[in-house]
Amino acid sequence: MRLSELLPGNTAVVREVEDVGSADPIARRLRDLGFVAGEPVRLVTRGPVGGDPLLVQIGFTRFALRRSEAARVWLQSDGAGA
Amino acid sequence: MSTEALRIALVGNPNCGKTALFNLLTGSRQKVANYAGVTVERKQGRYTAPSGRVVDLLDLPGAYSLDAASPDEAITRDVCLGIAAGETRPDLLVCVADATNLRLHLRFVLEVRRLGLPVVLALNMMDAASRRGIRIDIAALERELGIPVIETVAVRRAGAKALVERLDLAVPLPAMTSASDADLHAEVRQLLRAAVSMPSRTAATDDAIDRVALHPVWGLILLAGLMFLIFQSVFSWAGPLMEGIEGGIKLLGEWSVATLPDGPLRSLLNDGVFAGIGGVLVFLPQILILFLFILALEESGYLPRAAFLLDRLMFKAGLSGRSFIPLLSSFACAIPGIMATRSIQDPRDRLTTIMVAPLMTCSARLPVYTLLIGAFIPQRTVAGLFNLQGIVLFALYVAGIASALGVAFVMKRLRRDRSEHALMLELPSYRWPHPRDLAIGLWERGWIFIRRVGGIILALTILLWFLSSYPAPPEGATGPAIDYSLAGRIGRWLEVVFAPIGFNWQISIALVPGLAAREVAVSALGTVYALSGSDETVAAALGPLIAVEWPLATALSLLVWFIFAPQCLSTLAVIRRETNSWRNVWIAAGYLFGLAYVASFITFQITRVLSG
Ligand SMILES: Nc1nc2c(ncn2[C@@H]2O[C@H](COP(=O)(O)OP(=O)(O)OP(=O)(O)O)[C@@H](O)[C@H]2O)c(=O)[nH]1
Ligand SMILES: [Mg+2]
Numbered sequence: 001m002r003l004s005e006l007l008p009g010n011t012a013v014v015r016e017v018e019d020v021g022s023a024d025p026i027a028r029r030l031r032d033l034g035f036v037a038g039e040p041v042r043l044v045t046r047g048p049v050g051g052d053p054l055l056v057q058i059g060f061t062r063f064a065l066r067r068s069e070a071a072r073v074w075l076q077s078d079g080a081g082a
Numbered sequence: 083m084s085t086e087a088l089r090i091a092l093v094g095n096p097n098c099g100k101t102a103l104f105n106l107l108t109g110s111r112q113k114v115a116n117y118a119g120v121t122v123e124r125k126q127g128r129y130t131a132p133s134g135r136v137v138d139l140l141d142l143p144g145a146y147s148l149d150a151a152s153p154d155e156a157i158t159r160d161v162c163l164g165i166a167a168g169e170t171r172p173d174l175l176v177c178v179a180d181a182t183n184l185r186l187h188l189r190f191v192l193e194v195r196r197l198g199l200p201v202v203l204a205l206n207m208m209d210a211a212s213r214r215g216i217r218i219d220i221a222a223l224e225r226e227l228g229i230p231v232i233e234t235v236a237v238r239r240a241g242a243k244a245l246v247e248r249l250d251l252a253v254p255l256p257a258m259t260s261a262s263d264a265d266l267h268a269e270v271r272q273l274l275r276a277a278v279s280m281p282s283r284t285a286a287t288d289d290a291i292d293r294v295a296l297h298p299v300w301g302l303i304l305l306a307g308l309m310f311l312i313f314q315s316v317f318s319w320a321g322p323l324m325e326g327i328e329g330g331i332k333l334l335g336e337w338s339v340a341t342l343p344d345g346p347l348r349s350l351l352n353d354g355v356f357a358g359i360g361g362v363l364v365f366l367p368q369i370l371i372l373f374l375f376i377l378a379l380e381e382s383g384y385l386p387r388a389a390f391l392l393d394r395l396m397f398k399a400g401l402s403g404r405s406f407i408p409l410l411s412s413f414a415c416a417i418p419g420i421m422a423t424r425s426i427q428d429p430r431d432r433l434t435t436i437m438v439a440p441l442m443t444c445s446a447r448l449p450v451y452t453l454l455i456g457a458f459i460p461q462r463t464v465a466g467l468f469n470l471q472g473i474v475l476f477a478l479y480v481a482g483i484a485s486a487l488g489v490a491f492v493m494k495r496l497r498r499d500r501s502e503h504a505l506m507l508e509l510p511s512y513r514w515p516h517p518r519d520l521a522i523g524l525w526e527r528g529w530i531f532i533r534r535v536g537g538i539i540l541a542l543t544i545l546l547w548f549l550s551s552y553p554a555p556p557e558g559a560t561g562p563a564i565d566y567s568l569a570g571r572i573g574r575w576l577e578v579v580f581a582p583i584g585f586n587w588q589i590s591i592a593l594v595p596g597l598a599a600r601e602v603a604v605s606a607l608g609t610v611y612a613l614s615g616s617d618e619t620v621a622a623a624l625g626p627l628i629a630v631e632w633p634l635a636t637a638l639s640l641l642v643w644f645i646f647a648p649q650c651l652s653t654l655a656v657i658r659r660e661t662n663s664w665r666n667v668w669i670a671a672g673y674l675f676g677l678a679y680v681a682s683f684i685t686f687q688i689t690r691v692l693s694g
Contacts, residue, residue: 026506029146032146032147032183032646033506036267039267045292045296047298048299053403053505055509057283057329060183060186061508062503063507064390064507064508064509065505066393066397066503066504078169
C-alpha cells in the first residue's frame with residue numbers, strides 16, 4: 001500500500017520510497033525528511049479541497065505532502081490499516 | 083585581542099531558532115518567525131567573547147539537507163562547503179537543533195559533522211522540550227556524537243551563556259566517518275535510543291488546535307474570518323487614531339504658517355511639507371495595525387497551516403501552498419515578499435509567485451485607498467455589522483488576489499513544462515507571540531515608515547513643490563501659478579495619455595513621483611492641489627477637496643489603477659535581482675501596466691455611463 005492510500009488517523013510503517021524517473025529530487029528529499037524503511041508514519045488529516053494535500057506525521061514532525069508525493073512512499077503490508 | 087576574528091556560522095534545519103540565537107548573541111534584530119524559510123540570505127554580525135576574542139557570526143538560511151533543493155538552501159550549502167563566492171569557509175560551525183524535533187534535526191547534525199570542520203551542537207528550545215517532558219541525556223549525546231553539546235534557549239536573555247563560554251574554548255575536529263545517507267537514519271535512531279526519552283511524539287496542544295484549524299469546514303471558515311477581521315480592523319480601529327494625528331498636524335501647520343511671512347518658505351512649508359507629508363503620516367496607525375496582525379500570525383505558526391488549507395486551490399491557479407507566505411508578506415511590501423520566494427523549491431512556482439507578488443495590496447497603497455474611499459464611499463453600516471468603507475477596502479484586496487490567481491493561471495497555461503511541482507511543507511508547533519517581540523517589531527516597522535516619510539517621501543514632495551512652483555508665472559498672469567510651472571506643463575502633457583481613463587492633470591503629475599514610493603502619490607496630490615487652490619489648503623482638507631472636484635468615475639478608476647499599476651521601481655529592481663533577468667522585469671511591468679490601463683478604462687467608462 002502507498003502512503004497516499006492510508007486513511008486519516010491510521011499509522012503504518014514505511015517500506016521504501018520509490019523514485020519516479022531517474023534521480024528523482026522529490027524522492028531524495030522525502031528520504032532526507034525521514035521517510036526511510038522501518039519508520040512509522042501517521043496520516044493526520046487531509047486538505048479540505050479534494051483531500052489534497054495530506055498531513056503526515058513522520059518522527060516528531062508534520063509535513064504537508066501532495067498526494068503525488070505521498071504516492072512515492074510504500075508502506076509495509078503488516079502495518080497497514082492498523 | 084591580538085588574534086584575528088573567529089568566523090563562526092550558524093547552521094541547522096529550518097525553524098530551529100538560528101536567527102533567534104544570532105540576535106541574542108550579536109544584539110541584532112533580524113527577522114524571527116515561526117515557519118520554515120524565514121532567513122533567505124546570509125547575515126553577518128559580531129560579538130566579543132569573554133576572553134576578548136572577536137567573533138564574526140554568520141546566520142544562514144535553514145536547510146533540511148546539504149543536498150540543496152531551493153535557492154536558500156544552496157546558500158547554506160555553499161558556505162558550509164567553502165564554495166560560496168567571496169566568502170572564506172567558517173572556522174567553526176554551530177549546528178542548531180530543535181530539542182523537540184530531534185528525529186529530523188539530528189540527521190542534519192550528522193551530515194554537518196562529516197564536513198571536516200569543528201562543530202558544536204546547540205540544543206535549542208530546551209524550554210519547550212522540558213515543558214513537554216522530553217528528557218535528553220546530554221552526556222550520552224556528547225559521547226555518541228563526539229562533538230560538544232550545549233543546551234540553549236534562544237528566546238531568553240541568558241539562554242546562550244553556556245554556548246558563548248563553550249565557543250570560547252578550543253573545539254576539536256570531529257572524528258571522520260564515512261557513513262552513507264541510509265546509515266545516517268540508523269545512527270539517528272541509535273542516538274535517540276541512547277539519549278532521548280520522549281513521552282509523546284507531538285505536543286497535545288498542537289493536536290487540539292489543528293483539529294479545528296485544519297478541519298475541512300471549520301478550518302476554512304476560521305481562515306476567512308481571520309482575513310476579514312484584519313481588513314475590518316485596519317479600517318475601523320485606526321479611525322480615531324488617524325483623526326488624532328490629522329488634528330495634530332493641522333494645528334502644527336497653522337501655527338508654523340501663522341508665524342511666517344508670506345513667501346516661498348511659507349509656501350514650501352504649507353503646501354509642500356504639511357499638505358504633502360502630513361497626508362502620508364496620517365496612515366501610520368493603519369500600517370501599524372496591519373503589521374501587528376502579520377507579526378502575530380507569523381509567530382503563531384498558523385501561516386503554514388493556511389498554506390496547507392489553500393494549497394489545492396493555489397495549485398489549480400498555477401501557484402503552490404508555498405506561495406502563500408511570500409504573498410502574504412507582500413501585503414506589507416512586495417520586496418520582502420519576493421525575497422521570501424527563495425524558500426520555494428520549484429523554479430516555476432517561484433517565478434510565478436514573484437510575478438504576481440506586486441498584485442498583492444502592499445501597505446504603501448493603503449494611503450491611496452483610504453484617501454479615496456474616505457472621500458467617495460459613504461460611511462454606512464451594512465447588514466447591521468459591517469462598515470461599507472471596510473467592505474470596499476476588502477473588495478480591493480480581493481480584486482488584487484483574484485487577479486493574481488488569474489495571472490498565475492495564464493502563466494501555467496503558457497508553460498510547456500508540465501512536470502510535477504513539489505510541496506513538502508513542514509507545519510511547526512504553535513507558539514504564543516511574545517508581547518515584547520511584537521512591540522519591538524511594531525516599533526521597527528513604525529520607524530521604517532517614519533523614516534520613509536522623512537526621507538524619500540519628504541525629498542520627493544519638496545522636489546515636486548519646486549517643479550510645481552517654478553518657473554514662476556509671467557507678469558500679469560491670471561490662472562494659478564502651477565499652470566505655468568514645469569510640473570503643470572508635464573501634467574498637461576501626461577493628461578493626454580491618461581484622459582481616457584479619467585485622470586486629470588493633477589493626478590497624472592502625482593503618479594510620477596509615486597514611482598519611487600507609492601505613498602507619494604497622496605502627498606503629491608496634496609501639494610499640487612494646495613498650490614493650485616485659491617485658498618490655503620492643508621493636508622486634512624485633501625479628502626473633502628477631491629470629493630467635490632473629481633467625478634466618482636475618476637475616483638473609482640484611480641482605485642482600480644492602484645490595484646495593478648507597476649508604479650514601484652524598487653519592486654522592479656528586486657524582480658531583476660531575484661530572477662536575474664531583465665526580460666522578467668519587462669514582462670512584469672508590461673503586463674501590470676496593460677492590466678491597469680484596461681481595467682481603469684473599463685471602470686471609468688462604465689461608471690461614467692451609469693452615473694450619467
Ligand atoms: N520556546 C522557544 N522558542 C524559540 C526558541 N528559539 C527560537 N524560538 C522560536 O522558534 C521560531 C523560529 O525561530 P527562528 O530564529 O526564526 O528560526 P531559524 O532557525 O532562524 O529559522 P529559518 O530562518 O527559517 O531557518 C520562532 O518562533 C522563535 O520565536 C527557544 O529557545 N525556545
Ligand atoms: Mg532564520
